[in-house]
Amino acid sequence: MKSFGSTRRSFAPWNDPTSKPFISFRNVTKRFGDFTAVDDLSLDIYHREFFALLGASGCGKSTLLRMLAGFEQPTSGEIILDGQSLAGTPPYRRPVNMMFQSYALFPHMTVEKNIAFGLRQDGMPKPDIAARVAQMLKLVKMEKFAGRKPHQLSGGQRQRVALARSLAKQPKVLLLDEPLGALDKKLREETQFELMDLQQDLGLTFVVVTHDQEEAMTMADRIAVMSQGRVAQVATPAEIYEAPNSRFVADFIGDVNIFDGKVSSVENHVVQIETDIGFTVRMHSNETPAVGAQAGCIVRPEKLRVSRAAPADASANAVQGELWDIAYLGDMTVYHAKLKNGAMVKASSLNAVRAVENPLGYDEPIWVSFDEDAGMVLKD
Incomplete structure (x- = not known):
């Protein structure tokens, strides 16, 4: 199997034919009147997996999560968790817990009492509750704030309390509905890594819904990329980004340049496309579209090079234009190049050094180029 991106960890039960899914959605449909929120969806999630449901608003991702939690019931189909059907099982009997974007903390209770609430509802003995709450406070590094109330905490601290409360009952699966949406960018990025480390340490299955x-x-x-109640693609982050299975996924994930045109030749897994914007693209591809067929290829902005001179490599794909927009973002610079026929192409360059002599300027004639293996030919 072709490898994309860096290896996150040696964890890939979905590639093991002997592995059994921990959570299975089997032909699940959910309708609200005439509206179909989830449409005949089948999906497998494995034990200890950190799984993301990603999509725009209204794609069905939150409805899917709520059905797993038991807050909604499927119109048809079946949801199986750890070998058991969840049909007819109320939310409080399911071995899952849900953490909401709003955190839903009780404002009149201290941090300690918020975490203990579900345990008291279950009738756990007081000494056991105290021990579990202490364990959770230590887990999320909130021991010093046990006696505070939610309004006395920052957004990040409230998020930690909500997480501790969700984990206190030791669910088999933790469901997170836009869990970091209320945090500022820097804290959100820090918390993402904390959640990853916590999930690894606890050995639980996390299912997160996000539009980010x-x-x-x-x-x-x-990641399962969702659209109109269906799953468009399920794959690792690197595969989703580098090898999207459709035009929709390619366009939805990150920035992308899509060059459409007509196939003029196919030879030794190199497809040549005469694009609609006036230049020829040669692209390595496992797909073998017919000569004369309409086709498209995608190239991510970071795979493109912007230069004053034509590329020295004669085999590189290259087209002339002028710099239309320049955005300096600190770690990288983003260029919008306007080609001679008016089409816009986006490129980005890592700022590896602090200062650049004779930097590219607005309206300057430039070349945009990329290698034959920089992108892929679209299937549809």
Whole structure:
């Protein structure tokens, strides 16, 4: 199997034919009146997997999570957890817990009492509750704040309390619905890694719903990209980004340049496309579209090079244009190049040094180029 990106960890039960899914959605449909929120969806999630449901608002991801939690019932189909069907099982009897974006903490209770609430409801003995709460406070590094109330905490601290409360009952699966949406960017990025480390340490299965692509790419072992109640692709973050299975997924995940045109030749797994914007693209591909067929290829901005001179490598794909927009983002610079026919191409360059002599400027004539293995030919 071709490898994409860096190895996150040696964990890939979905590639092991002997592994059994921990959670299975089997032909699940959910309708609200005439509206179909989830449409005949089948999906497997494995034990100890950090799994992300990613999609735009209204794609069905939160409905799927709520059905797993028991807050909604499927119109048809079956949900299986650890070998047992969840049909007819109320939320409080399911071995799952859910953490909401709003955190839903009790404002009149201290941190300690918020974490203990579910345990008291279950009738756990007081000494055991005290021990479990202490364990959870230590886990999320909130021991010093046990006596405070939610309004006395920062957003990040409230998030930790909600997480501790969700984990206190030791669920088999933790469900997270947009868990970091209320945090600022820097704290959100820090918390993403904390959640990953916590999930690894606890050995639990995490299922997170998010519309934030970067969040899903950072945290998840696999991502299910959803659209209109269906799964468009399930794969690792690197596979989703580098080898999307459709135009929709390619366009949805990250920034991408899509060059459409007509196939002029196919030879030794190199497809040549005469693009609609006036230049020829040669691309390595396992796909073998017919000569004369319409096709497209995708190239991510970071795979493109922007230069004043034509590329020295004659085999490189290259087209002339002028710099239309330049955005300096600190770690990288983003270029928008306007080609001679008016089409716009996006490229990005890592700022590896602090200062650049004679930097590229607005309206400057430039070349945009990329290698034959920089992108892929689209299947559809």
